[in-house]
Amino acid sequence: MKVRAHVSMLFHLDKCIGCHTCSIACKNLWTDRKGAEYMWWNNVETRPGSGYPTGWEDQERFRGGWAYKDGHLDLRLHSRAQGLFRLFFNPALPSLDDYYEPFTFRYSDLFTAPEGEDQPTAIPISMVTGEPMTPETGPNWDDDLGGSPLYAKNDPNLKALDPEVRAQLEEIEGVVFQYLPRICNHCLNPSCLAACPSGAIYKRAEDGVVLVNENKCKAWRMCVAACPYKKVYYNWATGKSEKCILCFPRLETGQAPACAHSCVGRIRYMGVLLYDADRIPEAAMVPDEELVASQLSLILDPFDPEVIAAAKAEGIDDGWIQAAQNSPLYKFVKVWRLALPHHPEYRTLAMMFYVPPLSPVVATVEKALRGGQERELLRLDLPETDLDFELYEGLEKARLPVKYLANLFAAGNEAVVVPILKKMLAVRILKRQESLEGQPTEKALKVLADAGLTLEEAEAIYRLTTLPTLEERFVLPPYHREMAAEVWKDPLAAKGEAGFGYIQPPLRGE
Numbered sequence: 465m466k467v468r469a470h471v472s473m474l475f476h477l478d479k480c481i482g483c484h485t486c487s488i489a490c491k492n493l494w495t496d497r498k499g500a501e502y503m504w505w506n507n508v509e510t511r512p513g514s515g516y517p518t519g520w521e522d523q524e525r526f527r528g529g530w531a532y533k534d535g536h537l538d539l540r541l542h543s544r545a546q547g548l549f550r551l552f553f554n555p556a557l558p559s560l561d562d563y564y565e566p567f568t569f570r571y572s573d574l575f576t577a578p579e580g581e582d583q584p585t586a587i588p589i590s591m592v593t594g595e596p597m598t599p600e601t602g603p604n605w606d607d608d609l610g611g612s613p614l615y616a617k618n619d620p621n622l623k624a625l626d627p628e629v630r631a632q633l634e635e636i637e638g639v640v641f642q643y644l645p646r647i648c649n650h651c652l653n654p655s656c657l658a659a660c661p662s663g664a665i666y667k668r669a670e671d672g673v674v675l676v677n678e679n680k681c682k683a684w685r686m687c688v689a690a691c692p693y694k695k696v697y698y699n700w701a702t703g704k705s706e707k708c709i710l711c712f713p714r715l716e717t718g719q720a721p722a723c724a725h726s727c728v729g730r731i732r733y734m735g736v737l738l739y740d741a742d743r744i745p746e747a748a749m750v751p752d753e754e755l756v757a758s759q760l761s762l763i764l765d766p767f768d769p770e771v772i773a774a775a776k777a778e779g780i781d782d783g784w785i786q787a788a789q790n791s792p793l794y795k796f797v798k799v800w801r802l803a804l805p806h807h808p809e810y811r812t813l814a815m816m817f818y819v820p821p822l823s824p825v826v827a828t829v830e831k832a833l834r835g836g837q838e839r840e841l842l843r844l845d846l847p848e849t850d851l852d853f854e855l856y857e858g859l860e861k862a863r864l865p866v867k868y869l870a871n872l873f874a875a876g877n878e879a880v881v882v883p884i885l886k887k888m889l890a891v892r893i894l895k896r897q898e899s900l901e902g903q904p905t906e907k908a909l910k911v912l913a914d915a916g917l918t919l920e921e922a923e924a925i926y927r928l929t930t931l932p933t934l935e936e937r938f939v940l941p942p943y944h945r946e947m948a949a950e951v952w953k954d955p956l957a958a959k960g961e962a963g964f965g966y967i968q969p970p971l972r973g974e
């Protein structure tokens with residue numbers, strides 16, 4: 465057993481309000497630079513939707529992540545030999561059209577327009593050419609409802625949905641959607657790192673943050689293609705690749721990452737997870753339906769004396785072990801089993817976790833005539849207290865289909881998602897009954913037991929979900945100078961350069 469510590473983030477999707485404050489916080493801090501205009505290290509997607517860059521989950525085209533075949537893992541992008549052959553030709557790269565042409569507005573038009581009948585407007589200006597342009601797409605173009613009929617249909621996670629369910633979803637997708645905030649997953653088995661011919665990408669041993677060493681980056685851009693989440697970006701001005709750095713200069717000074725700290729919905733949690741690095745290869749090499757369980761089996765119990773001894777032997781100090789014991793991530797991911805990695809089938813062992821969203825409170829269906837055909841449709845007029853019970857019994861009719869969530873977070877395995885939704889519903893039922901009836905009804909307690917929760921667990925889940933303090937949401941470990949080689953650098957001194965650990969100006973190809 466080789467114990468390592470990982471600083472991870474958890475997104476409670478039930479709470480995300482899609483305000484994009486996180487994206488703006490990250491942009492203002494790290495990517496408001498030349499060549500980085502189109503980069504959104506943190507972005508928030510509306511789902512069903514096609515994401516950013518458009519269609520990034522289509523690995524037939526973008527060839528990201530790992531393929532598991534005949535007992536071994538290979539990069540989807542290419543084999544080692546093919547990599548040499550294709551060094552100067554990488555057909556799997558997204559183009560600017562897949563991202564978008566970054567634009568700003570000529571605000572001066574608002575002040576200098578001649579007097580006229582109409583209100584003056586600021587004309588969009590391309591940040592690539594500096595010329596006026598008509599924006600046709602953007603990083604969250606299908607936000608909420610704008611453009612959804614077009615974008616939602618192209619969501620690859622809708623594949624494998626029963627055609628009837630899909631038709632229903634498309635019919636009502638005007639009223640059902642979820643938000644999906646995304647940052648780099650700082651994976652345990654990063655394909656970006658494996659694909660880099662220059663060895664420029666590394667995963668820090670002390671906290672698991674995946675970084676690009678800009679001194680070594682030679683602009684091959686294999687990382688951009690090989691990252692299945694499309695979270696490595698190429699800076700055309702500096703000739704270097706860049707990505708989310710998990711705000712490590714903030715972590716090292718005891719602050720939560722900017723996107724997490726600024727989150728309006730307070731959906732984000734940060735904490736330490738201890739894991740067994742020796743078992744990474746075997747965890748990534750199991751059939752799709754077992755991937756979630758095998759990844760979670762890597763996460764170790766921070767209270768187990770054997771784990772503690774092994775952690776200390778690896779140089780993990782008491783402060784970090786204590787942080788792992790108090791970690792909200794450990795509770796959500798391992799104790800309550802409420803959180804899942806994104807697209808485990810990419811086999812990169814993503815270390816950011818998601819609590820999947822519940823369907824809206826009023827979700828229930830009835831048979832009705834629509835377009836001459838009998839269809840199951842939403843009904844919103846049941847007595848309020850019955851709605852959640854009905855949903856609990858009939859999750860297969862939830863407005864966000866379980867299969868869809870399973871395709872996002874469980875390699876299509878619905879059996880992984882159902883118990884999570886049941887637990888969340890059971891807590892919702894319990895708390896609602898308490899506030900409506902003054903105490904939980906027998907029916908609510910039965911549902912709780914059926915979901916596999918005790919009253920104490922339900923209370924703890926409720927508390928950490930709805931009422932956590934800042935200190936409970938972000939349990940950050942104490943960094944030590946001797947653990948973190950770059951801790952002494954001033955984050956702001958490097959702003960405007962190409963990342964950290966790198967103070968001199970970047971030169972193309974250097």
Ligand code: SF4
Nearest residue numbers: 490708710711721723
């Ligand atoms: S952790 Fe920091 S660098 Fe990464 S997406 Fe959030 S704000 Fe950006």
Ligand code: SF4
Nearest residue numbers: 481483484486727729
């Ligand atoms: S700031 Fe928080 S609530 Fe707002 S979009 Fe980002 S993750 Fe969601």
